Amino acid sequence: MSLxxxxxxxxxxxxxxxxxxxxxxxxxxxxxxxxxxxLPMHPNxxxxxxxxxxxxxxxxxxxxxxxxFNAEGGSFNFQFSTFDSHSALDQYxxxxxxxxxxxxxxxxRAETFYNVASNIESLDSEPMAGPKVKDSFGxxxxxxxxxxxxxxxxxxxxxxxxxxxxxxxxxxxxxxxRQMSLLSIMHELVAKDSQFIIATHSPIMMAYPKATIYxxxxxxxxxxxxxxxxxxxxMKQFFTDRDRLIHHLLND
Numbered sequence: 001m002s003l004x005x006x007x008x009x010x011x012x013x014x015x016x017x018x019x020x021x022x023x024x025x026x027x028x029x030x031x032x033x034x035x036x037x038x039l040p041m042h043p044n045x046x047x048x049x050x051x052x053x054x055x056x057x058x059x060x061x062x063x064x065x066x067x068x069f070n071a072e073g074g075s076f077n078f079q080f081s082t083f084d085s086h087s088a089l090d091q092y093x094x095x096x097x098x099x100x101x102x103x104x105x106x107x108x109r110a111e112t113f114y115n116v117a118s119n120i121e122s123l124d125s126e127p128m129a130g131p132k133v134k135d136s137f138g139x140x141x142x143x144x145x146x147x148x149x150x151x152x153x154x155x156x157x158x159x160x161x162x163x164x165x166x167x168x169x170x171x172x173x174x175x176x177x178r179q180m181s182l183l184s185i186m187h188e189l190v191a192k193d194s195q196f197i198i199a200t201h202s203p204i205m206m207a208y209p210k211a212t213i214y215x216x217x218x219x220x221x222x223x224x225x226x227x228x229x230x231x232x233x234x235m236k237q238f239f240t241d242r243d244r245l246i247h248h249l250l251n252d
Contacts, residue, residue: 001191001193002043002044002190002191002193003043003044003098003100003190003193003194003195004043005043006098006099007043007098007099007100007193008041008042008043008044008098008100008195009097009098009100009101009102009164009195010041010063010067010095010096010097010098010164010195010197011040011041011096011097011098012038012039012040012041012095012096013038013039013041013059013063013093013094013095013096014037014038014093014094014095014096015033015036015037015038015092015093016092016093016094017033017034017037017092019092020092026087027055027058027062027087027088027089028089028092030053030054030055030058030059031053031054031055031216031217031218031219032050032054032055032056032059032216032217032220032221033055033058033059033089035218035219035220035221036059036220036221039214039221040212041195041197041212042210042211042212043195044190044194044195044196044208044210044211045186045190045195045196045198045208045211045212046196046197046198046211046212046213046214047198047199047200047205047206047208047211047212047213047214048060048197048198048199048200048214048216048221049199049200049201049206049213049214049215049216049229049231050215050216050217050230051217051230054216054217054218055216056199056216057109057168057169057199058087058089059089059093059199059216060109060166060168060197060199061086061087061089061090061109061168062087062089062090062092062093063090063093063095063166063197064107064109064166065086065090066090066093066094066095067095067105067107067164067166068105069105069106069107069166070107071086072109072112072115072116073106073107073108073109073112073113073115073116074106074107074116074119075104075105075106075107075158076105078116078119080115080119080122082112082115082118100193102162102163102164102194102195103162103163104159104160104161104162104163104164104194105163105164105165105166106154106158106159106163106165106166107166107167107168108151108154108165108166108167108168108170109167109168109169110151110168110169110170110172110173111168111169113147113150113151113173116142117141117142117143117150118143120133120134120137120142121134121141121142121143136157136158137153137154137157137158138153138156138157140153142154146173147172147173148173148174148175148178150173151170151172151173151174151178152174152178152181152182155170155182155185156185159185159189159194160192161188161189161192161193161194162192162193162194163189163194163195164194164195164197165189165194165195165196165197166196166197166198167196167197167198167199167200168198168199169199169200169201170182170198170200170205171200171201171202171204171205176204179202179204179205180204182205183204183205183207183208186208187208196208201231202231203226203229203231203232203235206226206229206231206232207226213225213226213229215228215229215230
């Protein structure tokens with residue numbers, strides 16, 4: 001059974017633009033941050049998509065921090081800090097939460113996942129009673145797997161259901177086949193009362209049925225279908241008429 005509007009974990013994200021110190025400095029000068037006031041979240045899967053520089057990863061990071069996650073990623077109880085580089089945007093957004101609290105959760109961001117893996121190694125090197133942290137990730141060291149394998153071990157073993165999962169470009173280390181497999185894992189977790197919020201460039205990752213897709217641009221966030229996204233249109237054009245597109249790219 002999946003979550004509904006009555007019991008989802010995050011219902012809405014409000015951006016308090018009236019409190020911004022300036023619209024000329026980062027992150028308040030990012031297109032989506034300058035134009036957006038609220039984003040209703042789908043009970044199951046919400047996507048943030050768009051070109052580089054629109055602010056989707058910065059907004060996702062702020063949502064994750066406001067929800068209680070560590071800025072560099074991990075589960076709710078990860079408290080490490082390798083380099084304090086996150087923006088102050090989380091101080092200017094407000095999450096409207098549902099009546100239920102997630103029992104599990106994870107913030108995965110591709111660019112800092114190495115730091116999460118290193119923190120797990122550090123925790124497991126200390127004397128402790130009970131199982132090691134890496135056991136909940138499949139038992140093998142994440143550093144001793146390929147980037148893609150470590151990502152997929154996290155999805156397969158660490159995500160347990162009844163959870164809030166915030167993913168920033170999860171496709172970064174995954175083959176197309178693994179991306180499809182991740183959709184299958186997501187479906188199983190959605191059936192176990194989980195909610196996903198995902199920033200992605202991958203049309204495969206955007207394909208979860210009935211999800212909400214926000215395409216971010218300098219004009220704001222538009223609720224669109226997969227087929228209406230620029231990413232899908234471009235990939236379709238490439239595969240439908242590859243020779244013509246390559247000719248223009250290499251000869252114009």
